Amino acid sequence: MTKPILLDEQLCFSIYQAHKVFNHFYAKALEPFHLTYSQYIVLLVLWEQGSLSVKSLGQEVGLDSGTLTPLLKRLEKDGWVTRQRSKEDERRLDVSLTDKAKQQKDVIYAHVGSCIDAIGLSNDQYNQVKSDVERVQKLLSNVPDTTFAKN
Structure with missing residues (x-):
């Protein structure tokens, strides 16, 4: 029998909890601009x-239509973007x-960057955590759906 992994030992639960805290963090950071985190990442992509x-x-932000x-x-x-039909392809x-x-x-x-500074990670620590999370994301995305199919 496989030994169960307790809740406080679950990587998925740690990521889930971090996700919730980040959502709250960004909600507060973006509140002065009346933006949600999802709206912010859309603006980031368009700025870039x-x-x-x-x-x-x-596709860039990982959201369906x-x-x-x-x-x-x-x-x-709210005046942040315009949407219009393409002249090349209606x-x-x-x-x-x-x-x-x-x-x-x-x-x-500047505002969000100063909030990130409040986390207290050095640049090296920040980059390491980001790299580790991206590695987990890549590993998870490479697991075929059939892995969990019932025989």
């Missing part, structure tokens, strides 16, 4: 890459930053 199609944006569409509508309503909806979003970029970067 410029205008993108909804499909490309969804059912989640991304209402998020983009809210960002548009089936494609492109997302672009507004002047407001471009003007707020450095302010948001």
